Amino acid sequence: MKDLEVPKIHTIKKTDKETLEKWFRLMSIGRAIDDKAPNYLKQAIGWSYHAPYAGHDGIQLAVGQVFEKKKDHMFMYYRDMLTALSAGLTAEELILNGISKATDLSSGGRHMSNHFAKPEWNIHNFSSLTGNHTLHAVGAARAIKYYGEKAVSFSNQGESSVSEGFVYEAYNGADKEELPVVFVIQDNGYGISVPKKDQTAQRKVANNFTGFKNTRIIHCNGKDVFDSMNAMIEAKRFAMEESKPVIVQANCVRIHSHSNSDDHLLYRSESERNYVEKYDPLAKFKRLLLRYERFTEEELQGIEEEVKLVIKTAHRAALKAPNPDPESIYDFVLPEPYPAEKYPEGVHNEEGEKIKLITALNETLKAEFRRNPDTFMWGQDMANKDKGGIFNVSKGLQQEFGPKRIFNAPIAEDFIVGTANGMSRYDEKIRIVIEGAEFADYFWPAMEQYVECSHDYWRSNGQFTPNVTIRLASGGYIGGGLYHSQTIEGSLVSIPGVRIVYPSFADDAAGLLRTAIRSKGPTMFMEPKSLYQSPKAATVVPDDFEVPFGKARIRKEGKDLTVLTYGNATHLSLEAAEKLEQEGYSVEVIDLRSLVPLDEETILKSVKKTNKVLVAHEDKVFGGYGGELSALITEKAFEYLDAPVKRVGSTYTPVGFNVILERAILPDMKRIYDAAKDLMSY
Amino acid sequence: MSKKTAIIYSFHTQKSKKVSEKIIDAWGKEGIEAVNAEELSKEVLEKYDYFILSAPTWFDGELPNYWDEFVPDLEEMDLKGKKFAIFGLGDQKGYSENFCDAIGILAEIIEECGGSLVGSTSVEGYTFESSKAQRGNVFVGLLVDQENQARMTAGRVKNWVEQLKQEFS
Numbered sequence: 101m102k103d104l105e106v107p108k109i110h111t112i113k114k115t116d117k118e119t120l121e122k123w124f125r126l127m128s129i130g131r132a133i134d135d136k137a138p139n140y141l142k143q144a145i146g147w148s149y150h151a152p153y154a155g156h157d158g159i160q161l162a163v164g165q166v167f168e169k170k171k172d173h174m175f176m177y178y179r180d181m182l183t184a185l186s187a188g189l190t191a192e193e194l195i196l197n198g199i200s201k202a203t204d205l206s207s208g209g210r211h212m213s214n215h216f217a218k219p220e221w222n223i224h225n226f227s228s229l230t231g232n233h234t235l236h237a238v239g240a241a242r243a244i245k246y247y248g249e250k251a252v253s254f255s256n257q258g259e260s261s262v263s264e265g266f267v268y269e270a271y272n273g274a275d276k277e278e279l280p281v282v283f284v285i286q287d288n289g290y291g292i293s294v295p296k297k298d299q300t301a302q303r304k305v306a307n308n309f310t311g312f313k314n315t316r317i318i319h320c321n322g323k324d325v326f327d328s329m330n331a332m333i334e335a336k337r338f339a340m341e342e343s344k345p346v347i348v349q350a351n352c353v354r355i356h357s358h359s360n361s362d363d364h365l366l367y368r369s370e371s372e373r374n375y376v377e378k379y380d381p382l383a384k385f386k387r388l389l390l391r392y393e394r395f396t397e398e399e400l401q402g403i404e405e406e407v408k409l410v411i412k413t414a415h416r417a418a419l420k421a422p423n424p425d426p427e428s429i430y431d432f433v434l435p436e437p438y439p440a441e442k443y444p445e446g447v448h449n450e451e452g453e454k455i456k457l458i459t460a461l462n463e464t465l466k467a468e469f470r471r472n473p474d475t476f477m478w479g480q481d482m483a484n485k486d487k488g489g490i491f492n493v494s495k496g497l498q499q500e501f502g503p504k505r506i507f508n509a510p511i512a513e514d515f516i517v518g519t520a521n522g523m524s525r526y527d528e529k530i531r532i533v534i535e536g537a538e539f540a541d542y543f544w545p546a547m548e549q550y551v552e553c554s555h556d557y558w559r560s561n562g563q564f565t566p567n568v569t570i571r572l573a574s575g576g577y578i579g580g581g582l583y584h585s586q587t588i589e590g591s592l593v594s595i596p597g598v599r600i601v602y603p604s605f606a607d608d609a610a611g612l613l614r615t616a617i618r619s620k621g622p623t624m625f626m627e628p629k630s631l632y633q634s635p636k637a638a639t640v641v642p643d644d645f646e647v648p649f650g651k652a653r654i655r656k657e658g659k660d661l662t663v664l665t666y667g668n669a670t671h672l673s674l675e676a677a678e679k680l681e682q683e684g685y686s687v688e689v690i691d692l693r694s695l696v697p698l699d700e701e702t703i704l705k706s707v708k709k710t711n712k713v714l715v716a717h718e719d720k721v722f723g724g725y726g727g728e729l730s731a732l733i734t735e736k737a738f739e740y741l742d743a744p745v746k747r748v749g750s751t752y753t754p755v756g757f758n759v760i761l762e763r764a765i766l767p768d769m770k771r772i773y774d775a776a777k778d779l780m781s782y
Numbered sequence: 783m784s785k786k787t788a789i790i791y792s793f794h795t796q797k798s799k800k801v802s803e804k805i806i807d808a809w810g811k812e813g814i815e816a817v818n819a820e821e822l823s824k825e826v827l828e829k830y831d832y833f834i835l836s837a838p839t840w841f842d843g844e845l846p847n848y849w850d851e852f853v854p855d856l857e858e859m860d861l862k863g864k865k866f867a868i869f870g871l872g873d874q875k876g877y878s879e880n881f882c883d884a885i886g887i888l889a890e891i892i893e894e895c896g897g898s899l900v901g902s903t904s905v906e907g908y909t910f911e912s913s914k915a916q917r918g919n920v921f922v923g924l925l926v927d928q929e930n931q932a933r934m935t936a937g938r939v940k941n942w943v944e945q946l947k948q949e950f951s
C-alpha cells in the first residue's frame with residue numbers, strides 16, 4: 101500500500117500541558133519500576149524474569165494511550181511494561197505481576213513475571229512464545245469486524261519475532277480478511293543477542309510486507325513520544341475507519357540487556373551502548389519539555405518527587421499482598437463442561453433409522469449452529485459450493501449459515517487454531533468449531549497454538565478459556581500412507597488443559613460434538629475418518645443426544661476379559677469379541693469415547709469383575725495412550741488382576757502406503773483376538 | 783556588510799567532528815565559525831548567512847537527537863536568503879536502505895522554511911539501496927562514508943569545499 105501522510109497532531113509546541121504532564125508522569129513511573137525491577141531479584145523477592153523496556157518509551161506510551169479499555173483489544177509482549185501502565189494498569193498492579201503475587205491481575209503468580217495483563221479490560225494474558233499472539237489479535241479483530249464494533253485489536257512484538265512463520269500467517273490472514281488490527285513492531289535491533297541482520301535481509305522488517313494489498317505500513321521513531329503518538333493515532337484511525345490492518349514499525353533502542361539472564365556486555369561494544377543511551381527517550385522528552393519552556397525544572401522535579409511516592413506506596417502494598425496457595429494448582433485446568441443432563445450416562449434406547457457417522461456430525465453441526473447464532477466454523481476446504489470439508493462433514497453449512505459464519509481458512513493450521521483462540525476472547529458467548537487441519541497428520545504446525553489453548557484457562561487463573569472445538573479427521577485404514585493415517589492422541593494427552601474425545605459410533609459422535617460445542621473450554625474432537633461412511637459405525641441418533649465427557653460406554657458386556665478401546669479399534673474389538681463369544685468366552689468391550697477426562701470408575705469396575713484387561717487402540721503401542729491405561733490399572737487394581745495387562749496397537753513405525761504395509765502395521769481383528777486368547781489362557 | 787559563514791556540528795562526536803575539522807581546514811579558519819549543534823537556537827542561526835551543517839544519520843534513518851530536538855524551532859524560522867550546505871556520515875553497506883537519510887530529512891525542512899540548498903554532489907561512486915538525500919542523480923549534500931570509503935573522504939571534502947566557495951558567493 102502506498103505511503104500515506106501521518107498527520108502531526110502532537111508536537112512539543114502544540115500538545116496541551118495537561119497531556120504532556122500525564123505522559124511525563126507515566127513515563128517516569130514506568131521507568132522507575134523498570135529500573136527498580138532488578139532489585140527485587142537481588143533481594144530474592146521475585147521478578148526473576150524482567151525484560152527492560154528502556155528505549156521503547158515513546159511507542160509504548162503511545163500504544164497505551166490510544167487503547168480504549170473494554171472496547172479495543174490489546175495483546176502485549178513481555179517487554180511492554182510502559183504499554184501496560186499507559187493503558188491504565190497501576191504501579192501496584194505492575195509490581196504484583198513482577199513479584200508473582202496471588203492478586204496479580206494477569207495470572208495470580210502462575211505466569212512468568214513481566215507478562216502484564218488485565219483481561220477484564222481486554223488487555224489479554226499472553227504467551228512467552230514470541231509473536232504468537234499476533235494470531236490471537238487477528239482472531240479478536242475478526243470478531244470486532246463481525247459484530248460491527250468500532251474498535252481495534254492491537255498486537256505488540258519485537259522485530260525478531262517477525263521471523264516466525266505464524267507471524268506471517270497472522271499478517272496474511274488480517275490482510276486477506278481486511279481486519280482492524282494494528283501490529284506494532286518494536287524494533288530495537290536485537291533478538292536477545294542476535295542482531296537484526298541475522299533475522300532477515302531487510303533492516304526495516306515491516307517492508308518485507310509491502311506487497312500485501314490491504315495492509316498499511318507506518319514507520320515511526322519509537323523513541324520519540326510525539327512521532328509515536330502521531331503514528332499510533334493514525335494507525336488506529338485507519339484500521340478502524342478503513343477496516344484494514346496496519347503494521348507500525350517503531351524504531352527503538354534497547355538500552356539494557358535483553359533480560360536479567362542476558363549480559364549485553366558480552367556482545368555490544370562500549371561505543372554502541374553509549375550510542376543507544378544517548379537516545380534515552382525519557383531524557384529526550386524531558387529535554388524537550390524544558391527547552392521549549394513547557395515546564396520549568398522545578399515543575400518536573402515536583403512530578404518526579406510525586407512519582408517516588410507512588411512507587412514507594414505501590415511497593416509497600418504489593419509486598420503485603422498474599423502469595424499463591426500451592427493447594428490451588430489444580431484450579432482452572434479445565435472449566436466445568438456443559439452438564440449433558442438429558443443423557444447423564446451418554447446412552448439412549450432410541451429406535452428407528454440408523455444414520456452414518458458423517459451424517460450424525462453434519463446434522464449435529466447444523467442443529468447447534470441453528471440453536472446458537474454466535475457459532476462459527478472454519479478450516480481448509482470448508483466451504484466451496486457443494487464441497488463442505490475435505491470429507492464433506494460440513495456440507496450445506498455455508499449455504500445455510502452464510503460465509504461470515506462458515507468459511508474457508510488459508511492453508512495455515514496455526515492460523516486456524518490461533519485465530520479461533522483470539523476470536524473467542526471477544527465474548528464468552530462465542531462458540532467456535534474448527535477443522536484443525538485437513539488430516540490429523542497436518543495438525544503439527546498448529547501445535548504451538550494448541551498448547552496456547554491448553555494453557556489459557558490455567559495461565560489466566562480462570563479468567564479466560566478458548567471456547568473452541570477442534571475437529572480432526574484421524575487415523576488410518578484408508579490406504580493413506582504416512583501423511584493420511586496418523587492418529588495423534590498419544591502426543592496430545594500429555595498436554596493438560598484440553599478435553600480429548602474419540603468416538604467410534606454415529607450416536608456418540610453426535611452426542612460428544614453437541615456437548616463439546618456447548619461447553620466452555622477447548623475440546624479436541626477426533627474423528628475416525630475411515631468410519632465416516634461405514635455401515636458398522638451407523639446408529640440411531642436421538643435428535644437431542646448428549647454425551648457427557650468422561651463417560652465410557654460399555655458396548656458389549658462380558659465377564660472373562662475387559663477390552664479397553666476407542667476409535668477404529670472399537671469395531672475391531674467388537675468383532676474379536678464376537679468370535680471369542682462363539683468359542684465360549686465372555687468379553688466386555690468398553691468404548692472409552694473420552695480420553696481426557698477418563699472414566700476411571702467404569703474401567704476399574706470392569707477390571708474388578710473380569711480380572712483381565714486388554715487395551716486395543718490404533719495408535720502405536722510404544723508411547724501410545726494404552727500405556728497410561730495399563731499403568732492406571734496396575735496402580736489401582738493390581739490385586740484384581742489374574743494376568744498382565746496386554747496392549748495391542750500399531751507397530752513403532754510410520755504407516756506405509758502400500759496396503760500390504762498398512763496391514764502389517766495397523767492392528768486388526770486377528771491381533772486383538774490373538775492377544776485376548778492369550779490372556780484367556782492365564 | 784560581509785556575509786558570515788558557520789559550520790554547525792556536534793562537538794561531542796568523534797567521526798563527524800573529525801570531518802568537520804577537515805572542512806574547516808580546507809575552508810580556512812578565518813572565514814568560518816564553528817558552532818556546537820548541541821547548543822543551537824534560533825538566535826544562533828539568525829546570526830549567519832551561509833551554513834555548513836553536519837547531519838550524521840542515526841539508527842535506521844534518523845536525525846541525531848541534537849538536530850531532532852531543534853526541529854520544532856527550526857520549522858518556525860524564516861530562512862529566506864540563507865544558504866545551506868549539508869554533509870553527513872553514513873554507512874552505505876550496513877544501512878543501505880537509509881544511507882545518509884538525515885541529510886535528506888534536514889534538507890527538506892530547510893527548504894520548507896525558505897532556505898536554499900547548495901553543495902549537491904554526484905551519486906556516482908556510492909553503492910546503496912535508497913537514500914532520502916538522493917534527488918535524481920545527485921545528492922542534496924556531501925555523503926561521507928567513513929565505514930567503507932574512508933580513503934575517499936579527504937578528496938571528497940576538498941572538492942566539496944571548493945564547490946561551496948563558489949556556491950556561497
